[in-house]
Amino acid sequence: MERAAPSPGLLQPGQREIELDVRTQDVEINMGPQHPSTHGVLRVLIRADGEIVTAAQSHLGYLHRCAEKIGENVDWLQYLPYTDRYDYLAAMNNNLGYSLAVEKLLGIEVPPRGQYLRTLIVELNRIASHLIAFGTYGLDIGAFTPFFYAFRERELLLDIFEKICGARLTYSFIRPGGVFNDAPPGWLQHVEDFCRQFEKKWPEYWDLLVENKIFIERTANVGIIPRDLAIAWGCTGPMLRGSGVDWDLRRDQPYLVYDRLEFKVITGVGYRGTVGDCFDRNYVRMLEMVESLKMVRQCLDQMPEGEVSHPDVGLIIRPAPGEAYVGIENPRGELGHYVVSDGSKIARRVRVRAPSFCNLSLVEHIMPGTMLADAVAIIGATDIVIGETDR
Amino acid sequence: MTDAPWFRPAVTILAAFGAMMSLAAGMTLVERKVSAFIQERHGPNRVGPFGLLQPLADLIKFVFKEELAPDRANPLLFLLAPALACLPAMATFAALPFGFLDGKPMVVANLDVGVLYVLAVGSLGVYGIILGGWASNNKYSLLGGLRASAQMVSYEISLVLSLVSVIAVSGSLNLSEIVLAQDQRWNVLVQPVAALVFLVTMFAETNRHPFDFAECEPELVGGFHTEYSGMRFALFFLGEYIAMVVMSGFMAVLFFGGCDVPFLAIAATPWWAGALAMVVKMGFFLLLYVWVRWTLPRFRYDQLMYLGWRVLLPLSLANLAVTGVVLALDRQGAAQ
Numbered sequence: 117m118e119r120a121a122p123s124p125g126l127l128q129p130g131q132r133e134i135e136l137d138v139r140t141q142d143v144e145i146n147m148g149p150q151h152p153s154t155h156g157v158l159r160v161l162i163r164a165d166g167e168i169v170t171a172a173q174s175h176l177g178y179l180h181r182c183a184e185k186i187g188e189n190v191d192w193l194q195y196l197p198y199t200d201r202y203d204y205l206a207a208m209n210n211n212l213g214y215s216l217a218v219e220k221l222l223g224i225e226v227p228p229r230g231q232y233l234r235t236l237i238v239e240l241n242r243i244a245s246h247l248i249a250f251g252t253y254g255l256d257i258g259a260f261t262p263f264f265y266a267f268r269e270r271e272l273l274l275d276i277f278e279k280i281c282g283a284r285l286t287y288s289f290i291r292p293g294g295v296f297n298d299a300p301p302g303w304l305q306h307v308e309d310f311c312r313q314f315e316k317k318w319p320e321y322w323d324l325l326v327e328n329k330i331f332i333e334r335t336a337n338v339g340i341i342p343r344d345l346a347i348a349w350g351c352t353g354p355m356l357r358g359s360g361v362d363w364d365l366r367r368d369q370p371y372l373v374y375d376r377l378e379f380k381v382i383t384g385v386g387y388r389g390t391v392g393d394c395f396d397r398n399y400v401r402m403l404e405m406v407e408s409l410k411m412v413r414q415c416l417d418q419m420p421e422g423e424v425s426h427p428d429v430g431l432i433i434r435p436a437p438g439e440a441y442v443g444i445e446n447p448r449g450e451l452g453h454y455v456v457s458d459g460s461k462i463a464r465r466v467r468v469r470a471p472s473f474c475n476l477s478l479v480e481h482i483m484p485g486t487m488l489a490d491a492v493a494i495i496g497a498t499d500i501v502i503g504e505t506d507r
Numbered sequence: 508m509t510d511a512p513w514f515r516p517a518v519t520i521l522a523a524f525g526a527m528m529s530l531a532a533g534m535t536l537v538e539r540k541v542s543a544f545i546q547e548r549h550g551p552n553r554v555g556p557f558g559l560l561q562p563l564a565d566l567i568k569f570v571f572k573e574e575l576a577p578d579r580a581n582p583l584l585f586l587l588a589p590a591l592a593c594l595p596a597m598a599t600f601a602a603l604p605f606g607f608l609d610g611k612p613m614v615v616a617n618l619d620v621g622v623l624y625v626l627a628v629g630s631l632g633v634y635g636i637i638l639g640g641w642a643s644n645n646k647y648s649l650l651g652g653l654r655a656s657a658q659m660v661s662y663e664i665s666l667v668l669s670l671v672s673v674i675a676v677s678g679s680l681n682l683s684e685i686v687l688a689q690d691q692r693w694n695v696l697v698q699p700v701a702a703l704v705f706l707v708t709m710f711a712e713t714n715r716h717p718f719d720f721a722e723c724e725p726e727l728v729g730g731f732h733t734e735y736s737g738m739r740f741a742l743f744f745l746g747e748y749i750a751m752v753v754m755s756g757f758m759a760v761l762f763f764g765g766c767d768v769p770f771l772a773i774a775a776t777p778w779w780a781g782a783l784a785m786v787v788k789m790g791f792f793l794l795l796y797v798w799v800r801w802t803l804p805r806f807r808y809d810q811l812m813y814l815g816w817r818v819l820l821p822l823s824l825a826n827l828a829v830t831g832v833v834l835a836l837d838r839q840g841a842a843q
Contacts, residue, residue, distance in 0.1 A: 145646055152728060167650075167808055258717065258805025264546035330717060330804045488650070489807045492726045 142170055147491070149178045155252060155495070156502030160480070162491060169491050172483035174476060176506055183507040187455075187466025192218055192433040193292065195466065200286035202470060203504040205248050208241035208277075209446045211290035214466075216371060217442040217453035218292035219426075221435035228373075230294035230424040235372045236307065236415040237280070237289065239408040243314070244273040245447035246401045246408075249499040253398055254325050256496035257334050262325045269317055272310050279303055293429025304416060311409055311416075318406065326402055335398060336389030339482050339494035343392065349478040352471050353449025354404065355498060358384040358397035365445040377414045379407045394497035401447075401499070434461050448472050448499060468507060472500040516615070523615050527600045530789070531748040532562040538797050545801045565741075572737035577644050580734065584642035589735065589742035592635025596749040599629045603756040604683045606766035606781030607773060612683035613782065621682035622670055625757065626663070629712070632750060633659040636714070639743065640731035651730025654720040654808055661815040662711040668823035669704040672830040673761050686765035690773050695762040700826040702762045704819050709754040709792075711815070713747060716800035720808050755792035756785075763788050 148159035157178035163171040183202060187195045199214045200207040212234060219226065226234070251266030274284045280303055281289040281296060289296050325331055341351070346359040356363060364381040366374040382403040384396030435457040443452040449471025456465040475498050483491050536551070536558065543550025551558035576585055601615040602625050611617075618624050633656055640652020674680060676697050677688040685694075695702045711718040722730030729735075732743045759765055765788075766781030767773055773781070806814070 143646055143650075145650075147726070254804065259803060260542075261546050261801050264548065268547060325804070328804060330806055333810055334804060334807055487807055487809060488726050489805075 140165070145488075147495075149175075155500055158476075158495070158500065158502055158505070160483075160491070160495065162483070162488070164488055167488050169483050169486050169488060172480040172491065174480050176473075176476075176502075179502045179506040181507065184466050184468060187463050189462065191431075191461050192435070192463060193431055195463065196291055197286065197288045200288055201503055202468065202507050203245075203446060203448060203451070203472070203501045204285055205501055206241050206245040206447045207285065207287050208238050208290060209245075209444065210451065211288060212238055212372075213442060213444045213446070213451045213453045214455075215290050215292045216444060217440050217455045218433065218435065220440040220442055221438055221455060221457050222292070222429065222433070223436075224293065224426050224428065226294045226426055227423040228420045229298070229422045230426075231373050232415050232419050233295050233299060233424055234290050235374065235377070236412055236419075237277070237295075238372075239411045239415070240273055240276065240307065240310075242408045242447045243405050243412075244270050246405050247273075249401050249447070250321060250325070250398065250405075253496045253499070254331075256492050257331055259325055259328070259331065262321060265317070265321065265324070269314055272313065276303070276306050276310060279306065292433060294423075294425025298424045304419065307412065308416060311413055314405075314409060318409075322402065326398065332388045332395065334489070335393065335395040335493055335497065337393050337395075338389075338490050339394045339486065339497060340390050341392045341478065341482055345478070345482075346392065349481075350474040351449065351478060352474065353446065354397050354400040355449060355475045355478075357382060358400045358497075359392035360384050360386075360396075365443060365450060369443070371442070371444060373415070373418075374411075376418065377411050379411050382407060394493050397497040397499075432461050434459065443469065446471055448501065448504070449475060470504040470507060472498075472502075472504040476500050476505055519613060520615050522613075523600060523603075523605075526605075526786075527597065527749060527752060530752045530793075531745055532566075534748045534751065534793055535565065535744070536561050537793070538800075541794065541797045542801045545798075569738050569741035574737040574739055575734070577734045580644045581642040584638045585734075586739070588635045588639030588642055589739045589746070590635070591638060592632055593742045593746035593749065595628050595631040595635075596746050596753055599625050599753045600749065600756070602682055603753065604686055604760065604765060605785050606776075606778050607683075608778040610774070612686075613778065614683060617683055618681065620680050622674060622680045622685075625682075625753075626667060626670070629750075629753070630659065630663055632746065635743070635746065636731045639735065643731070643734040645734050647727040647729070647733045648731050651720070651722060651727050651733070655714060655731060658711055658714075658718065658720060658808075658811060658815075661812060662708045662819070665704055665815060665819040665823045666708040666712060668820070668827055669698075669701040669708065670761065672698055672701045672823075672827045675827075675830055675834055682760055682765075686760055686767065687773060689764040689767055693762060693764040693767070698762070698826070698830070700822060701830075702758075704823045704826070705758060705762065707814075707819060709758060710796070710799065711811070713750040713754055713796075715747070715751065715796055717803045717805045718811055719805065720811065751793060751796050752789065755789040755796070758792050759785060759788035 142163045142165050145162045145164055146159065147162055149157040159175040159178065161173045161175065162169055183198050186198055196211060196214060199210040202210055247266040247270045251263035254262035277287060278284050280299055281287050341359045343359050343361055346356050346361060360383050362381055362383050367381055382400045384391050384400055386396060387399050388395050437457055437459040439454070439456040441452060441454045443450045450469065451471055452469030454467040455463055458464045479494060479498050483494055486494065540550045551561040554560040554564040576582060602618055602621045604612045604614040606613045636655040637652045640648040673694055676694060677685040679685055679688065722732060732740055735743060766776070766785045768776050768780055768784045
């Protein structure tokens with residue numbers, strides 16, 4: 117390449133000054149489907165100008181298993197195990213959403229003990245799910261150790277689930293009509309032991325990660341989702357509440373026994389930065405664990421005796437023709453089931469509104485302008501489960 | 508034979524090389540064991556008693572692994588980069604004094620410009636990372652290499668400035684003489700700010716957590732070594748650990764008296780006690796490396812730059828200015 121002359125005055129005859137034509141080119145970087153940053157097989161195509169993200173696009177479908185179509189081909193009850201597999205970190209909640217929709221079609225009410233058991237176990241599952249969200253968020257930010265601590269406590273919860281239904285991940289425990297079986301002897305005591313233990317461990321997580329200076333620097337004021345934007349994109353769950361919107365289906369459209377429990381709805385307050393940043397989303401999840409624990413305690417105290425299932429619901433379910441929509445508050449947001457029956461033993465249509473899917477749709481719009489490392493922080497704070505986005 | 512002129516250098520070289528390799532290999536085991544302890548796991552415990560032979564097993568694994576090179580990688584640079592990352596770190600070890608035997612320092616090369624040599628050779632290590640990242644023909648690697656180069660360049664300035672104040676206090680560039688100058692009181696007591704700056708920069712210089720942007724796995728998979736496998740990867744790995752050992756050694760020599768045993772004159776210390784004191788001090792900082800890695804989250808790239816240019820650089824400059832003024836006043840006072 118020709119060298120630019122130092123100054124015009126020093127040019128020899130026949131030489132001319134040139135301008136170096138330097139252009140930079142954006143790089144396209146694939147994050148996923150096999151990449152440490154993405155939770156599952158999400159693929160985010162990022163266009164970056166050096167370290168700055170200029171555009172992002174998420175590609176879905178790597179875990180698509182036709183869950184909704186399967187719903188039109190199997191019995192009402194046979195579909196239940198498929199619900200385990202959308203949000204495999206909160207399978208109890210998925211079971212509940214589907215069961216409530218079917219029960220609404222049937223027009224039946226579950227006995228009180230069944231309702232309390234459902235509430236109890238769903239809240240325990242919420243803690244387990246938020247523990248994973250917290251632990252893996254630490255990994256995304258580069259703190260390896262909180263992940264192991266979170267898994268240690270989650271293991272206790274999985275033991276509790278295993279004792280009541282035999283499964284550790286895909287439970288199929290809550291089913292149309294009630295729950296599969298009553299709690300075995302001593303099980304409620306196990307739950308109480310867990311509550312005591314978890315109460316002691318939670319402040320450690322808070323001190324170790326959430327109040328860490330580097331963690332705050334990495335997450336506060338990063339990936340801000342303003343209130344209006346969150347509502348416009350249909351965000352739900354911690355993603356919505358992190359932006360300061362006070363909306364929780366457990367309080368605003370109570371199902372099960374939530375209207376008999378006392379709890380606070382946690383919203384982001386800009387604890388360390390702006391309302392709606394990544395820190396706030398994580399903050400909401402952290403405090404929701406405490407609220408869930410309170411609810412578990414109240415369920416234990418109020419637990420009535422009696423049947424756990426409705427006697428009329430057998431293995432073959434034939435709801436009267438009609439349709440029903442039930443939305444419940446999953447750990448990741450509103451999980452909606454829209455079911456249509458034509459009176460046969462097989463559903464006409466099962467439609468699932470997956471919270472991760474709606475939350476994820478916003479992510480690529482808040483990424484441009486952030487740093488490459490922020491993109492990871494934003495995906496992590498969204499807390500998606502690909503099983504649910506793709507179904 | 509012990510009187511032969513080559514005997515002492517030969518023994519020193521062998522001992523230094525052995526110490527370096529065993530410390531680095533031991534560190535790979537210590538890192539895994541300590542991280543397991545922090546995370547309530549067991550860590551490697553299958554190979555040998557308590558997993559003590561794990562480094563050996565790792566070595567065998569690395570040697571027998573297939574060495575893949577990506578399509579359209581630059582073959583020469585791709586081959587050269589791991590060696591370039593490893594060799595400078597090894598070479599700097601030569602200037603580390605481990606103690607005094609018969610009044611002469613136990614060091615491979617007792618250089619009068621020891622500090623300069625260390626800085627000059629040590630900063631070559633970044634070439635291995637840049638070239639490795641560039642030659643891999645991989646975007647993650649390229650970004651990792653770019654980050655590493657920018658980071659090392661910015662932190663080396665603070666590193667050097669913090670050392671200048673130490674040199675001013677000790678009055679020598681020779682590392683053995685810097686140790687001797689600390690016989691009465693360690694430099695960390697005289698230069699606490701410089702020690703702090705050096706502590707931070709030594710993490711950045713060795714590309715260790717929380718500054719390990721070159722291999723930042725959440726976004727860059729493996730960074731510069733994404734495409735490396737087998738023994739080539741092992742050399743990068745070894746280079747990192749040797750660099751850690753060397754930087755811990757310099758921390759001990761420059762600020763914590765090197766082989767000086769507290770409350771004991773260096774001349775009166777037996778050589779083995781001096782060497783032991785040195786190794787203990789190094790071990791402390793090596794453990795600090797591991798402890799920090801498994802406790803803290805990682806900075807973001809721009810925050811690292813901010814810390815380097817806006818915090819550490821002014822801090823070390825101010826420290827240097829204060830040191831200079833105090834030394835000048837002191838000299839004036841002595842002259843009167």
